[in-house]
Amino acid sequence: MRALIIGVGQCGTKIADLFALVDFDTIALNTSRGDLEYLKHIPHDRRILIGESITGGKGVNANPLLGREAMKRDLPLVMRKIGSIVGYEDVDIFFLTFGFGGGTGAGGTPVLAEALKEEYPDSLVVAIGALPLKEEGIRPTINAAITIDKLSKVADSIIAIDNNKLKESGDDISSAYEKINYTIVERIASLLALVDVPGEQTLDASDLKFVLKAFGSFATVGYAKADASKVKNLSRLIIKSFESEGLYLDANIESALYGLVAIHGPPEVLKASDIFEALDYLTSKIRGKQIFRGFYPDPRERDVEVVTLLSGIYESKSIENIVRTAKEYARSFMQAKSEAETKKKELLTGLPDFDDVYP
Numbered sequence: 001m002r003a004l005i006i007g008v009g010q011c012g013t014k015i016a017d018l019f020a021l022v023d024f025d026t027i028a029l030n031t032s033r034g035d036l037e038y039l040k041h042i043p044h045d046r047r048i049l050i051g052e053s054i055t056g057g058k059g060v061n062a063n064p065l066l067g068r069e070a071m072k073r074d075l076p077l078v079m080r081k082i083g084s085i086v087g088y089e090d091v092d093i094f095f096l097t098f099g100f101g102g103g104t105g106a107g108g109t110p111v112l113a114e115a116l117k118e119e120y121p122d123s124l125v126v127a128i129g130a131l132p133l134k135e136e137g138i139r140p141t142i143n144a145a146i147t148i149d150k151l152s153k154v155a156d157s158i159i160a161i162d163n164n165k166l167k168e169s170g171d172d173i174s175s176a177y178e179k180i181n182y183t184i185v186e187r188i189a190s191l192l193a194l195v196d197v198p199g200e201q202t203l204d205a206s207d208l209k210f211v212l213k214a215f216g217s218f219a220t221v222g223y224a225k226a227d228a229s230k231v232k233n234l235s236r237l238i239i240k241s242f243e244s245e246g247l248y249l250d251a252n253i254e255s256a257l258y259g260l261v262a263i264h265g266p267p268e269v270l271k272a273s274d275i276f277e278a279l280d281y282l283t284s285k286i287r288g289k290q291i292f293r294g295f296y297p298d299p300r301e302r303d304v305e306v307v308t309l310l311s312g313i314y315e316s317k318s319i320e321n322i323v324r325t326a327k328e329y330a331r332s333f334m335q336a337k338s339e340a341e342t343k344k345k346e347l348l349t350g351l352p353d354f355d356d357v358y359p
């Protein structure tokens, strides 16, 4: 299973930087030279400044139209770099990490996703994006709505992380961001670490690709981990990994088309009856009725770890709120604009040009 992580913009490259820390192949793309320099783990020759001719390396100031333009201008350079890393061996999944509410990531990611789909039709393109906080105001929400629309037409799946969930932690904003970034990397890395690994029942790359090839709908990754000696009911732990509070996206899991569950832990805890009880329940609960599964008994392990992936999700409060807010804003803005124009006309109609006042 080969994955390439491409971080776009500040949020995206920070997340990609953590993937680099755990030895994933990564690339960082940004319009801000300063933000690229700030990264710790992605090698310098994998950091590409885009859009320098329009921004001078100073970023796009949360404007996704500029982010889009920056990516378009330097797409040949970016694709050449990606091509040199990919080489002759196929990449199963390109993961594109970014923030929905900014400019470089929000504008650039859909452009890159489309180019990757065209150049590598057998590979999947999965977007992993952080949704803006409500408190950030209307611009990030609009940026997110535009990007959701564009990505849903080109990506195979969109794994959305709702930053609003961060507020529940009580941490300051940068530690809260750091925590959520670690969480998403830990979950994806744990999932990918179990693909193609021999087990009692093995998940292979084609299973994962099948689940993520979900026509641009939303996907979410759940996780639960516990000390094996304290697990009385594995079934409950598996179901917990599916529950919404573990997923960083407010979504109706029943609307999912596919699910995938990977369970790793000491053999005596991985009881077939518990596992099948949970899987039967979850299979009946999700709309698509298909759950792929992998069981990995490991006598060296002292914890039980459950990673779940749900895809094909089309009912999510987090997403609906953004799209609805953006639509309402667009409607009221257009109305205010047309009222202002009418007012202007009313006010100025009948005003003579006072040319003869000044000789």
Ligand code: GDP
Binding pocket: 008, 009, 010, 011, 012, 014, 060, 061, 062, 063, 098, 099, 100, 101, 102, 103, 104, 105, 106, 130, 131, 132, 133, 136, 140, 161, 163, 177, 178, 180, 181
């Ligand atoms: P860009 O560089 O122009 O793409 O803009 P950013 O990447 O800074 O995107 C800003 C959006 O991403 C805002 O809505 C933030 O809430 C979110 N964001 C910024 N940094 C982080 C981060 O480290 N983690 C998470 N989860 N979200 C972030």
